[in-house]
Amino acid sequence: MKIEYMSIDLETFSSIDISRCGVYKYAESPDAELLLFACSVNGGPVTVYDVADGGEIPEEILAALSDESVTKWAYNAAFERVFLSVWLKRNHPQYFSSYSIDGDTVRDYLAPSSWRCSMVWSAYMGLPLSLEGAGAVLGLEDQKMKEGKALIRYFCKPCPATKTNGGRTRNLPGHDPEKWDTFKKYNQRDVEVEMSIQHRLSRFPVPDFIWEEYRLDQEINDRGVLLDMEVVGNAIRFDTFSRAALMAVMKEDTGMENPNSVQQMKEWLAGKGINTDSLDKKAVTELLKTAPEDVADILRLRQQLAKSSVKKYQAMQASACADGRARGMFQFYGANRSGRWAGRIIQLQNLPQNHLADLEEARSAVKSGDYEFMSMLYDDVPDTLSQLIRTAFISRPGYKFVVSDFSAIEARVLSHLARETWRTKVFADNGDIYCASASAMFGVTVEKHGQNSHLRQKGKIAELALGYGGSVGALKSMGELEMGLAEEELQPLVDAWRSANQNIVQFWWDVDRAVKDAIKMRTATETHGIRFIYQSGMLFIALPSGRRLSYVKPRIGENRFGGESVTYEGVGTNKKWERIESYGPKFVENIVQAVSRDILMYAMRTLSHCFICGHVHDELIIECSKDVDLDAICRQMGRTPEWIPGLLLRADGFEAPFYKKD
Template identity: 75%
Template sequence: MEKINSLSLDLETYSDVDLNKCGVYKYAQSSAFEILLFGVSVNGGEVQVYDLAQGESVPVEIIKALTDNSVLKWAFNASFERVCLSVWLQRYYPQYFESYSIHEDTVGGYLNPSAWRCSMVWSAYMGLPLSLAGAGAVLGLSEQKLREGKDLIRYFCVPCKPTKANGGRTRNLPEHDAQKWETFKAYNKRDVEVEMSIQDRLRKYPVLDFVWDEYHIDQEINDRGIALDRTLVKNAIAFDEKSKAELSEKMQELTNLDNPNSVQQMKQWLADNGLEMDSLGKKEVASVLKTAPEPLRTVLTLRQQLAKSSVKKYQAMENAVCEDGRARGMFMFYGANRTGRFAGRIIQLQNLPQNHMPDLEQARGIVRDGNYTAAELLYDDIPDTLSQLIRTAFVPRPGMKFVVSDFSAIEARVLSCLAGEKWRSEVFANNGDIYCASASAMFGVPVEKHGVNGHLRQKGKIAELALGYGGSVGALKAMGALDMGLAEDELQPLVDMWRSSNPNIVKFWWEVDRCVKETVKKRVPTETHGIRFIYQSGMLFIKLPSGRQLSYVKPRMGENRFGGEAVTYEGVGGTKKWERIESYGPKFVENIVQAISRDILMYAMKTLSHCFICGHVHDELIIECSKDVSVDAICEQMGRTPPWIPGLLLRADGYECEFYKKD
């Protein structure tokens, strides 16, 4: 066989573990896991499919290449292939398997990600869909993914229900349908061909080497995993079941309904008791609760408690946890392809409820001990208590601690730096509070947190959060301005005051708007505020200070809903479908600022890659380290400004804890 420089791979596998619920790490750990088909192209040549389910074996040269870090391995969603092959090699070819871990780390069971490239990441980098079929369709490839794949996967790759017709079997094997099996082999071969065609089509737009380095750091964090307190998780699930049963019983007593969980029955009961409600959503119920008379108030309160879905997080933890007590595969690199930010997977650390309990440790101890009676005695609302304890289920290894470090007001700092809004940068230079300073600039009076004119800080905060990217009255309302006690007629003046005190930010929005339009109309490069806009082969690229590019597919001029001109491009919109999306200056600024903030977080991850980073949420890192590591040293390293954005004032704050929490 010729010298192997690269492999393009696609596997078809079987396991009794649900991949979507549990993730690939737990899936591949199952004793029932096996590789059925091994599709591979060596050095871009003809695709071979090795039928392992029917006794064929993979040539030893390819086995060796899998563990040789000088050979590049390509796959679409490569983390699946890499993790599956790591387990498979250890089982059948242990003499060739080698991990990249040091003894003290927990990434030991996996192949080194630095030898892997993922064409799904490449698709995301180009603003394309995150599915093989979707990317192939948008690129108009002549080889398209075979449509019958889903049915074949359902037939061969997951357990089946035993029936009389199938002789009571729980699994379909090749001999149960030889024709389907041949089609499955063709499907496996086609997937490798489509994956190679995507690489070929995108060759003109390579992903930069430093972005692949970032991907490898992400894979290492996913391999490392984060430990779970399984006793706490188990007891939280049991507490929730008990609490739900009690709440349902109380509701039934009060309403005499067969099923008080039924929205229809509950609406009817409320109407019969003089309260018409269009929706029983969280917000609607919360606003009615302020004035509802008894027993409606109690019934609605019980309903809110029953509706808390926090136990789903504990269930997700139980599903994902691996044999060594760690949950892996929680982060998806480039999950948000407009900015390149991460997406959460499985347990979804990106949207954990906050904790505000003063006695968090005590509540945690009670649940961990399984003392339901004490919990009932001390806490009115068990579902809310369990919800606030979710973060605390993440724990460091014995003898270690967590250091949690995050950037202070990262987006506000990046926006101020890019736009050259000097007064804001001075606030950051003096470690001031941007919400107080913003309120002060808007209202022309000094504002101090918990001090003089302190009541105005909230208005400054909501304006900061809602108005930085062109938002107006609607954005303030969406942020809950009216719930916070602001009057309807205060909103427009608030927008006007914020904009007049931030003229350089407003100017930045419209300069970006002008550049994008000029680039799309005339197909010429433009530049403003250190950001470059380039049109090339039906794509709009926005080049960031880091050197990374944002990609917008098939941009063109269109009309917005007000009759003015707007730039539109193709992407995954609010409907989760591939469609034409309309955009304008402030929206592009939002993408740019969030993308740069993401690049700064990645820079911090590289700086701290010698530490055991085991999780990250938005602009925060969770590091597992020995007890003597200094929080200040970690914050100092995290707060280093990247060389490509001089003048940006960064600050990272941190704390240490025995379990994860919001400080």
């Protein structure tokens, strides 16, 4: 029988903690072992191959794993593909083959082009990312077995040695045959649930171009980014020295037994006549404004002590593969409301920015390993280490990084879709949108370093807070009162921005009306080149790229003000599946962020011949030979996709031996 497609699920053992280190490090551990291999061929019954107990996987199935004419399905397929890559190389090298070109760092992994991920399909449809969650929302007859978590703890992870278990550090099938039989049923059920999800979603196939995007995403994850392990190790060591020194000073100056204790610090402050309910960053910033100098010194030391930069370095150390590269840091379709990526493990999406004027010198001080020299140069060692986190990502010898990003991508997309022509002209003239916004709001010329320059900050605040329906609350949440704006200035700022951007405001409510009409009449509507389609209990928003956003079981309801609102089912802020309320400006935010994501994806495809090793929102990190032209990459990245003609894009960049924020 010719194998055309397979559905696969693995159960594995490794002493590496996959939640901290990721699948690449997990799979390459010397003790990593394949336990169970459940597989359905061409939609047939699921067979479980008990590899741990001597079972053998048929040769035709092993050969199919690297045969690009055979489609391999799995839920979170990246795990199966990466683990089987390493397992095949070790145990059946004759069946392993890789992809790409010599010099690429993806050569240890099976080509992702013939792999399909049901989790991506679920995310594309607006469903939960977990197999259990997707099965529950779809109301599948066969659900993921709840015993699974306990069985995984028992068989897939090291166990503590106890007298009861004879001092062993691992549970094998023979230690509990009954549990092992249940585990095999669990393995089988996972494939059955995954196949049921495919069947249930078959009316809504994922477009081929999305699978091509997934392939490119997997290639970037396989490639990874090189880490300077010397910088990483020294930073962790320096942080330990710094924390010990700070603790010693604080104990000496305050008499506290544990300066880290919130309660002890509150009591010490109370003894100084200062009472506070909180010691979070915002509260401490406020206290510093009026605190006597001796108290302020202690609060500043506490702020240094609270810096958590070392966690990023520890994540780097934990996840680095044998070749020093961190892999698997980007989850495709991790944000299913927009389809953007989610950060994993080290989380490049939320690295601290760097503002040190002598960044390279500070980095060299850490690399030298001389803590005394470092502490002599910099008063605030934790802050310096925090600013150096990005620089731990380095290009390999003989190569350089080119980091290129879009200029004001969301502002450009929003302006284009809303047909706010005065803003588009600013972009066409390479103007400063914050100055232009302030000029439009206040009716005067605003220049960055010239006339009315003090108003630029208000323009910037308004741009960042108000584009998606934000009002006074959005300004406050951005800390505008702390930045010097008075309470009575906030509403006029909102009014001025909306008055200057009437087409954007109109766009919000045109989208609001189109969504509501589509749901009420169970039909398709359109506005501003965006289509809204109600179909089979789903709301789809068709983007210019051809991609769709999905909203599950939309309804018209009533908001807290007694007005009409749209609700749909999704993963809410508390990570639970629940009914979520939305309205025009929020849908506009989803649309703009989704279109911006598609533009970045277009750039990734345009530059896919380069070694892209990372990306963050509107930025690409490319590892390339030293003779590659920076301007050529920026020009390529700044090309406007044919599906959104007239949009003005600009990409700027820099080159460096290590990553940073320029």
